[in-house]
Amino acid sequence: MNAPLIELKDVSRRHDSGVLALDGLDLRLARGERVALLGLAGSGKSSLLRLLAGIDRPLAGAVLRQGEPLRGTQADAAFVFSSPALMPWASAAVNVELPLRLQGSAAPAETREQRAREALAAVGLEALADVLPKALDESQRMGVALARAWVVQPALLLLDDWLSQVSPAARPGLRRVLAEAARTTAAPACVLATRDVDEALLHANRVLVLGGRPGRVLDELRLDTAVPREPAWLETPAGQRARKRLLEALSSADATA
Numbered sequence: 346m347n348a349p350l351i352e353l354k355d356v357s358r359r360h361d362s363g364v365l366a367l368d369g370l371d372l373r374l375a376r377g378e379r380v381a382l383l384g385l386a387g388s389g390k391s392s393l394l395r396l397l398a399g400i401d402r403p404l405a406g407a408v409l410r411q412g413e414p415l416r417g418t419q420a421d422a423a424f425v426f427s428s429p430a431l432m433p434w435a436s437a438a439v440n441v442e443l444p445l446r447l448q449g450s451a452a453p454a455e456t457r458e459q460r461a462r463e464a465l466a467a468v469g470l471e472a473l474a475d476v477l478p479k480a481l482d483e484s485q486r487m488g489v490a491l492a493r494a495w496v497v498q499p500a501l502l503l504l505d506d507w508l509s510q511v512s513p514a515a516r517p518g519l520r521r522v523l524a525e526a527a528r529t530t531a532a533p534a535c536v537l538a539t540r541d542v543d544e545a546l547l548h549a550n551r552v553l554v555l556g557g558r559p560g561r562v563l564d565e566l567r568l569d570t571a572v573p574r575e576p577a578w579l580e581t582p583a584g585q586r587a588r589k590r591l592l593e594a595l596s597s598a599d600a601t602a
């Protein structure tokens with residue numbers, strides 16, 4: 346059997362402040378897989394994403410990338426946060442190019458720009474490549490942030506609460522943009538951290554409920570239907586059963602925190 350893209354074995358993570366954020370955590374993540382980390386504030390979701398990206402190191406246990414110990418950050422691991430954090434003075438294309446510049450890409454400027462435009466095309470924003478962020482609406486700005494992650498051709502895409510500050514009406518469109526981008530190129534493994542049960546259910550084939558202090562996996566739910574799911578799926582009997590189970594797991598997390 347092929348090694349998973351990333352594997353965490355009995356991992357714990359202590360922050361420099363002394364806080365033990367995670368303990369005894371196991372996770373195998375396959376290429377192209379869509380996982381949601383669901384948990385209350387402080388349950389360790391972001392800490393786990395940072396371990397997967399190689400930004401932080403575990404206190405104990407192992408983080409393996411295709412069977413080898415992960416050493417430092419990975420050029421093909423990309424984050425999207427709840428704030429798009431675009432440079433206001435730079436066009437969408439220049440914003441999207443930024444990771445290539447930061448990675449010290451040896452590619453000529455024209456190639457970098459071409460890749461930025463391709464990443465914008467992947468999220469349906471090619472026509473806005475030369476536009477400044479202030480001329481974009483909120484979902485276009487988040488689309489540019491997604492393109493900025495896409496430009497590195499990620500094998501691992503880490504979404505840290507990415508839709509929490511987008512208005513509810515704009516969320517289905519952005520989920521579809523992500524799904525469409527993943528269809529047209531090699532789909533990255535995609536890990537979404539969220540406090541929102543419905544967001545987890547619409548995104549993932551596997552939902553891990555994190556909870557307790559330190560954080561650990563309290564429950565794991567596998568879902569077979571294709572993703573992304575439309576919000577109407579939440580009202581089906583399968584959707585309601587899944588939501589009930591996750592809400593119960595979250596309230597037990599609350600009790601153990």
Ligand SMILES: Nc1ncnc2c1ncn2[C@@H]1O[C@H](COP(=O)(O)OP(=O)(O)OP(=O)(O)O)[C@@H](O)[C@H]1O
Pocket residue numbers: 360361362363364365366384385386387388389390391392393538540
């Ligand atoms: N850089 C840091 N330095 C010290 N402690 C931290 C740091 N980051 C997180 N923590 C602590 O680690 C624990 C887990 O935090 P983490 O941010 O991973 O949780 P989270 O589930 O992502 O929370 P949220 O939903 O609020 O983003 C918390 O107790 C938090 O205060």
